[in-house]
Amino acid sequence: MGFQSARVTKGRGAGGGAGGSGVPKTRRLHPAIAALQVERMGEPERSGGADGLLPLERQLHEAARRNDVGRMKELVARRVNVRARNHEGRVALHWAAGAGHEQAVRLLLDRAAAVDDEDAFGMNALLLSAWFGHLQILQILVSSGAKVQCENKDGLSLLHCAATKGHVPVLAFIIGDLKGVALDGTDKLGRTPFHRAAENGQLEALDFLVGSGCDQGVKDKEGNTALHLAASRGHAAVLQRLVNIGLGLEECNQDGLTALHIAVEGVHALCVRLLLRAGSSANALTQKKRSCLHYAALTGSTEMTRALIQAGACTNVVDHKQQTPLHIATEHAYQDIVEKLLIAGVNLNLRDKQGKTALAVAARSNHISLVDMIIKAERFYKREQAQRLTCEDSTDPAGKSVTFRLDHRPETRHLRSVLWQLASKYLRPHEWKQLADCWGFTEPQIHAIEQQWTGTKSYREHGHRMLLIWLHGVTTASENPCKGLFEGLMAIGRRELAESIRRKANAEPRTPRRCLAM
Numbered sequence: 001m002g003f004q005s006a007r008v009t010k011g012r013g014a015g016g017g018a019g020g021s022g023v024p025k026t027r028r029l030h031p032a033i034a035a036l037q038v039e040r041m042g043e044p045e046r047s048g049g050a051d052g053l054l055p056l057e058r059q060l061h062e063a064a065r066r067n068d069v070g071r072m073k074e075l076v077a078r079r080v081n082v083r084a085r086n087h088e089g090r091v092a093l094h095w096a097a098g099a100g101h102e103q104a105v106r107l108l109l110d111r112a113a114a115v116d117d118e119d120a121f122g123m124n125a126l127l128l129s130a131w132f133g134h135l136q137i138l139q140i141l142v143s144s145g146a147k148v149q150c151e152n153k154d155g156l157s158l159l160h161c162a163a164t165k166g167h168v169p170v171l172a173f174i175i176g177d178l179k180g181v182a183l184d185g186t187d188k189l190g191r192t193p194f195h196r197a198a199e200n201g202q203l204e205a206l207d208f209l210v211g212s213g214c215d216q217g218v219k220d221k222e223g224n225t226a227l228h229l230a231a232s233r234g235h236a237a238v239l240q241r242l243v244n245i246g247l248g249l250e251e252c253n254q255d256g257l258t259a260l261h262i263a264v265e266g267v268h269a270l271c272v273r274l275l276l277r278a279g280s281s282a283n284a285l286t287q288k289k290r291s292c293l294h295y296a297a298l299t300g301s302t303e304m305t306r307a308l309i310q311a312g313a314c315t316n317v318v319d320h321k322q323q324t325p326l327h328i329a330t331e332h333a334y335q336d337i338v339e340k341l342l343i344a345g346v347n348l349n350l351r352d353k354q355g356k357t358a359l360a361v362a363a364r365s366n367h368i369s370l371v372d373m374i375i376k377a378e379r380f381y382k383r384e385q386a387q388r389l390t391c392e393d394s395t396d397p398a399g400k401s402v403t404f405r406l407d408h409r410p411e412t413r414h415l416r417s418v419l420w421q422l423a424s425k426y427l428r429p430h431e432w433k434q435l436a437d438c439w440g441f442t443e444p445q446i447h448a449i450e451q452q453w454t455g456t457k458s459y460r461e462h463g464h465r466m467l468l469i470w471l472h473g474v475t476t477a478s479e480n481p482c483k484g485l486f487e488g489l490m491a492i493g494r495r496e497l498a499e500s501i502r503r504k505a506n507a508e509p510r511t512p513r514r515c516l517a518m
Contacts, residue, residue: 432463
């Protein structure tokens with residue numbers, strides 16, 4: 001059982017991806033409760049004497065943990081100190097209360113155990129009984145004079161503990177029978193029991209607190225509502241209930257993040273779809289001008305990217321670094337996300353603060369496959385724009401079966417083999433650039449291709465990549481690749497090579513597109 005103090009914090013390191021996003025992040029495991037896990041209540045302490053207890057005191061702790069009342073009586077009769085503390089400040093009563101052992105608790109209280117003793121983390125027997133859901137133990141402790149307005153060092157009250165673990169009967173007793181326990185009291189993070197129930201996915205406890213009249217719209221110290229906290233942990237059922245209750249979908253925390261930003265960053269697909277169906281804006285911006293699509297690119301989640309694009313997310317939003325989602329996905333070499341964005345349609349001329357387009361980012365990072373994909377997309381967009389200007393039929397890339405990846409289709413296998421032979425055996429060092437210029441490649445595109453360096457023969461690889469990019473364009477446009485290749489070679493003065501390549505291209509009887517038009 002883990003007592004997690006999940007925080008919606010401002011700073012995240014570079015490895016976290018969000019770069020100071022303010023996205024919920026589980027920070028630590030509460031050591032007081034971690035050492036009192038239910039499944040470990042029956043285990044002896046493996047301290048080897050390093051726990052600060054005398055041997056008989058250690059035996060009393062272990063007996064309380066096991067509910068071995070007989071042994072406890074023997075030890076108490078031998079005047080063993082019932083208030084002896086181990087190295088974490090725990091007394092025997094903590095173990096008995098946390099494990100739910102009624103007889104052991106009563107015996108210790110009868111032998112003058114202090115009912116309000118706290119361990120090093122501020123947890124007393126009453127808080128432990130609420131945390132573990134031991135209602136009868138809690139009632140015994142209250143009857144013995146335990147202070148019901150207690151808090152641990154994180155500011156967690158009885159209601160916080162019970163709500164975190166979803167113990168509705170304990171909540172009902174505390175709210176209905178105990179005086180002075182604030183329903184909307186806050187812990188050190190400014191979170192109420194309602195927050196804690198939402199954060200930990202405790203739907204029944206959340207419903208009970210709502211029925212008890214808690215404040216549903218309250219924010220914690222970092223501006224998070226219960227909706228933010230449920231989204232941060234991926235609790236879809238709780239999130240749906242909060243949406244039904246009417247919590248504001250566009251409420252922002254102090255860093256400007258909505259619940260949708262947080263669900264996307266956490267890659268909680270059910271929560272993202274739920275929030276989008278409920279009407280959350282896919283284009284809301286944080287204080288750093290980041291959209292949900294930026295966070296999808298940061299996490300590398302294709303599923304998040306697809307869902308947001310389908311919901312109408314804008315692909316061309318620039319953040320505080322002037323980066324688009326495509327810049328981010330390219331920088332991290334997330335090929336699937338890059339393709340989703342290219343298919344959706346992006347402005348490839350946008351530059352980040354360093355003056356780099358997405359193509360330049362890919363080339364600088366030596367992401368060869370991404371360089372080629374982006375060039376294919378640039379050429380595709382240019383052709384589509386030309387068709388629109390001339391009133392010819394054009395096709396929305398998002399509405400057709402188009403890909404910018406490497407071509408592995410069987411029907412182009414023979415032609416791709418011919419192109420490889422052309423690049424590796426026949427083209428001279430600068431002729432691939434002449435062909436590229438003939439076919440409308442831009443200087444930045446040629447420069448991006450030739451940034452790959454594998455030695456003095458690099459031009460062969462450069463030429464091959466350029467030819468495959470060109471092939472993608474002509475096949476996507478349903479043009480005759482053999483005719484275009486012949487004309488290109490003729491244009492650079494390689495007539496004999498053009499004839500030779502035409503014969504090679506036509507040599508395969510199963511080639512679907514013959515060069516008869518030449």
